Amino acid sequence: MNTQSKITRKTIMDIRKMKEQGEKISMLTAYDYPMACILDECDIDIILVGDSLGNVILGYDSTLPVTMDDMVRHTQAVTRGVQKAMIVADMPFMSYQTSVDAALANAGRLLKEGHAQAVKLEGGREHADIVYKMTYAGIPVMAHLGLTPQSVNQLGGYKVQGKNEDAAKNIMRDAKILEEAGAFSLVLECVPEALAKEITATLSMPTIGIGAGVHCDGQVLVINDMLGISGRAVPKFVKKYAELNQEMKKAVKSYISEVKTGAFPDERYSFK
Numbered sequence: 159m160n161t162q163s164k165i166t167r168k169t170i171m172d173i174r175k176m177k178e179q180g181e182k183i184s185m186l187t188a189y190d191y192p193m194a195c196i197l198d199e200c201d202i203d204i205i206l207v208g209d210s211l212g213n214v215i216l217g218y219d220s221t222l223p224v225t226m227d228d229m230v231r232h233t234q235a236v237t238r239g240v241q242k243a244m245i246v247a248d249m250p251f252m253s254y255q256t257s258v259d260a261a262l263a264n265a266g267r268l269l270k271e272g273h274a275q276a277v278k279l280e281g282g283r284e285h286a287d288i289v290y291k292m293t294y295a296g297i298p299v300m301a302h303l304g305l306t307p308q309s310v311n312q313l314g315g316y317k318v319q320g321k322n323e324d325a326a327k328n329i330m331r332d333a334k335i336l337e338e339a340g341a342f343s344l345v346l347e348c349v350p351e352a353l354a355k356e357i358t359a360t361l362s363m364p365t366i367g368i369g370a371g372v373h374c375d376g377q378v379l380v381i382n383d384m385l386g387i388s389g390r391a392v393p394k395f396v397k398k399y400a401e402l403n404q405e406m407k408k409a410v411k412s413y414i415s416e417v418k419t420g421a422f423p424d425e426r427y428s429f430k
């Protein structure tokens with residue numbers, strides 16, 4: 159171990175302690191070095207290299223085409239920019255569903271090659287054995303329940319989950335099983351606020367909500383959505399903290415116009 163290293167990223171112990179002490183956990187996605195640097199400089203607690211990479215960076219219409227190589231490459235870019243935040247990387251579609259061995263090997267790549275500290279995977283009790291094996295292999299696992307975008311074809315669309323009593327009980331049961339299997343935290347996506355509140359009160363591990371109300375132990379948003387980078391419609395649960403699409407277009411249009419008129423580069427940007 160390099161004891162000279164100045165990198166002191168938050169750990170799963172820090173994240174657990176935040177729940178115990180009632181301190182809310184902030185999490186955002188990042189997919190590249192410059193955004194990772196910005197988030198880290200702002201003191202975000204957790205950076206998720208999400209497979210939302212497929213939608214917001216690679217231009218696919220779902221997360222399904224994202225590959226392990228995509229995730230490793232983008233996780234490497236993010237980890238190069240981060241000193242303080244904990245980094246969690248998503249396991250992409252079909253990187254863990256086929257066998258425990260494949261799941262362990264792929265999760266291992268995200269830590270060994272990507273330098274993430276933990277992985278996130280979608281799904282409930284059907285993956286409990288994988289969560290158990292990863293945890294005891296030294297790979298911390300963040301679970302993900304509710305709307306699980308990799309199952310969009312099974313769910314029939316991107317809809318709120320756990321709305322009726324049976325569905326809610328099912329999510330609660332999955333959450334308990336995943337905690338028992340060793341998961342260190344749980345993302346709850348698009349579930350009713352009351353269900354998220356009950357799950358959060360029941361579990362010892364922290365819950366991180368996205369479209370799950372204010373009672374979760376923390377919140378996560380997709381960075382491109384909350385900064386308004388795409389200019390397209392975002393889900394109801396996204397608060398846009400900026401409209402960067404408009405700002406960026408304004409800047410690009412000014413540049414184009416100044417190039418066309420010859421106003422750029424003037425003498426301040428030229429060498430004599």
Ligand code: KIV
Pocket residue numbers: 187206207208209210211248345347368378379380
């Ligand atoms: O991939 C992702 O960005 C996610 C978040 C929406 C939690 O899984």
